């Protein structure tokens with residue numbers, strides 16, 4: 001039996017990941033705003049520190065895996081500060097806070113949740129992703145707020161790209177401690193997060209149009225994302241380091257099929 005920590009464990013993909021790991025016989029410590037083992041608000045540094053302290057109290061000096069699934073969706077009503085706080089800084093603060101426990105674990109692995117909005121939503125602000133990667137939350141907030149009521153809509157793919165970049169650019173440093181670090185980029189997945197959008201007729205129509213473009217012809221299910229997260233946390237992926245797995249019914253490949261791989265460019 002291994003010990004895993006999963007944020008966002010009260011709902012959707014996080015709940016499916018917790019359920020899947022528990023059905024495989026593991027201990028899972030859920031972290032969320034409500035309805036799980038550790039109650040914490042991951043939108044603030046203090047909330048993240050409290051979550052790390054509580055998890056540390058609950059385990060015997062080690063954990064074997066961590067999945068940062070907690071997140072919020074963009075909308076005109078979602079404050080971009082909250083979205084940036086949870087989606088990027090909350091994920092990275094938890095990972096960095098739990099890193100000493102992971103380093104003591106057995107074949108430890110960490111999974112961050114990105115999104116395929118990174119590759120289908122046009123023209124999101126790359127400087128916002130860079131500010132996140134630099135750990136500069138105030139600059140990230142300032143860049144987002146320039147977009148007015150579109151702030152969180154522009155910030156969402158930028159924070160999720162920063163998550164993917166963090167996983168890729170920091171994975172070498174993590175694996176030197178034995179910790180595999182990867183990201184999963186879900187596409188449209190049927191969870192409470194996306195179901196709330198269906199209540200608005202305009203958003204619902206846009207969602208229907210989007211769904212019709214997915215090669216698989218349907219939304220994903222939370223368990224279909226959870227199974228990839230579980231694979232990356234588990235013993236079958238011991239040489240997978242710094243990868244971003246798209247779990248999106250084929251839409252990233254359909255839209256961007258030849259953008260990657262591309263040759264390494266260097267001066268001759």
Ligand SMILES: NC(=O)c1ccc[n+]([C@@H]2O[C@H](COP(=O)([O-])OP(=O)(O)OC[C@H]3O[C@@H](n4cnc5c(N)ncnc54)[C@H](O)[C@@H]3O)[C@@H](O)[C@H]2O)c1
Pocket residue numbers: 007008009010011012013014031032033034040041042043069070071072073086113114115116185186187188189190191192193194
């Ligand atoms: N559903 C999708 O289509 C989709 C697509 C791409 C990426 N994602 C990402 O997958 C992850 C999970 O999404 P989901 O669809 O399962 O959403 P969800 O709303 O069902 O679950 C998200 C969970 O995060 C928790 N959370 C939110 N703010 C928090 C905070 N401040 N502190 C602690 N916990 C907090 C919520 O309470 C909730 O339990 C998110 O990071 C989301 O951005 C989802």
